[in-house]
Amino acid sequence: MPVPQVVIVGRPNVGKSSILNWQAGKLVSVVDPTAGVTRDRVKYLMNEGDRYFELVDTGGIGIVDADDLSEDIERQIQMAIDEATLILFVVDGNTGVTPLDKVVAERLRKLDKPKLLVVNKCDSTKTDLEVAEFYGLASAPLIQTSVKANRARTDLLKQIVALLPPAAESEQEEGAELAAMPELKIAIVGRRNVGKSTFINALAEEERVIVSEIAGTTRDSVDIRFELDGKSFVAIDTPGVRKRNSLANDIEYYGLVRAQKSIRRADVVFMFFDATETISRVDKQLVDEIQQHYKPCIFVVNKWDLGLDKEMTAERWSEYLISTFATMRHVPVAFITAKESRNIKKLINLAQSIYKQARERVSTGQLNRVLKQAIELNKPPSRMNRMPKIFFATQVSTEPPTIVVKCNDPELFDDSWKRYLLGYFREELPFREVPIKVYLRGRSDEDPADESEG
Incomplete structure (x- = not known):
């Protein structure tokens, strides 16, 4: 009952x-x-x-x-x-x-x-x-x-x-x-009329939210519970977002705030794009919000049935997204047609996969073996007439995976080498498609921390 x-x-x-x-x-x-x-x-x-x-x-x-x-x-x-x-x-x-x-x-x-x-x-x-x-x-x-x-x-x-x-x-x-089950919370965000509400109704298998061609139909963040293959999920339908200088009234402003809050409380974020439209400033604002909060994310290109009439193939769309959001190269891309429920189950399965990655924890031994390999392949260059040295690394947290690397002085490591280390960790550890935080710390905990992220 x-x-x-x-x-x-x-x-x-x-x-x-x-x-x-x-x-x-x-x-x-x-x-x-x-x-x-x-x-x-x-x-x-x-x-x-x-x-x-x-x-x-x-x-x-x-x-x-x-x-x-x-x-x-x-x-x-x-x-x-x-x-x-x-x-x-x-x-x-x-x-x-x-x-x-x-x-x-x-x-x-x-x-x-x-x-x-x-x-x-x-x-x-x-x-x-x-x-x-x-x-x-x-x-x-x-x-x-x-x-x-x-x-x-x-x-x-x-x-x-x-x-x-x-x-x-x-x-x-x-x-x-319902109150305590470990449901996977998925926030569906994007600008107006990208098909978020249609997608929500396809998940719920009923008309749970209003779908209209009129932009800005959804005003609340609406939580919809659904089950798939015996597992429970919460889909968070968020208001479509306009450019900040185009917000017409308080209702639209609170809609923007709700979209931001939904990103913060989600386990995974589906960032929706319209296959028939180019990437907008609003899209970039939302992606920036996702990145700032280190949320596992999937770029979802919707209305793919309409987009197929154009020259933008799936490969070209993926390249377009990667070139636009260079710091989000790890984010997987999915192509769906929400109106016809096409590829929706695959998308939910992908969400479970990247959420699992965000919760992974690797042993200190495994982490330090990977760290040693990274240094052997590409030693950090000397700086200020001093040689940077790394002693060990440990994972201190998950969601996002957070790694602390102990070294002699964080100031000795340049940005390009830190990006290299971050990329190497991503390739060799089970965090390929999720954000990672890497902190470089000196011998003393009181030394300033230097953070790399991606």
Whole structure:
């Protein structure tokens, strides 16, 4: 039996996304005064005592979307309602009952599912006497909340748990597994309209996020769990990124921030490119972000079925990427057609392979044998009338693999030789396709460290 779904519904601007973030204790869903910010279903796994449930944020019912995505948003809302175990009907305590609240109430009244009426934005007890008008909206318990004033957060959580059906024997086990299982987290990043959401839906084997030709459809970072060959994964769909000087509003700015955060919390990053387009400044910004955080990465060239009509073969595309991102030569390149689910399983298998590389740890003996071979083949040249000497090396960490090389003086090793050593380590150690950190340290730990990376 799946973990219960607690779905938050209501008209726009009643604070649904704020309630999700408030209960989660972290920024999960985009919050902005602009109506219609949330478009996809945004989920977060909650745990209260021995109960687990997923809290699901949805788009505002009745929204007229500026990008003509109203039908797509409505379909996402309906899918969430269909899957709901419990519905949180959220209204605004400041505005009172509106005609659109009544439309939402009529829609929910037909459902034979438990409901909780949440009168939000009750920042002060002065409005408590006015809450009576909301009772007519639903035959359900009522609770007053305020995210701003942190009012009734715990009470809301307790009421949710009380209204859930009795826990199935498998719920606690499944919920605990969802919370603790070593899922491989994959962030899918790229500029607008490269096919990230289409790829996510192909993985989930359902319409989990909205797909549209309109740029900027995805605004939240949406986590989608899926399984392949008995293994669990989390795909993180991120908003498409524009050039920094083209960010039109706060929604787009937070979308950029979310893409950056998704890169940081991912185990592997899929950097998407459009086979029909050239590499852009935005692509370079994202690759730079990936590199700065030493994330295992795969360059994914999507829409390959369209790109085949041009002269850019797979070999030429790979050369194009390597020449553009010279410091990322180790990154593997994959070619897919997300719309037709072509090569997707191979891509996920490749992600598992490079994640395994990032977690590898080699023995000190093996590492020093490789180090000795590197020095014998190409000794570091003398510098400042002094001969650089290396004593030993040890791997001190993984994700990324981090190697400390003890020497007489880090200042004696020039950049070209450090690049050579890094490349030799990559070729001879099980880290061929992932970033590596190499630190040169003097005899004393207090000596300044010299770092090479790639």
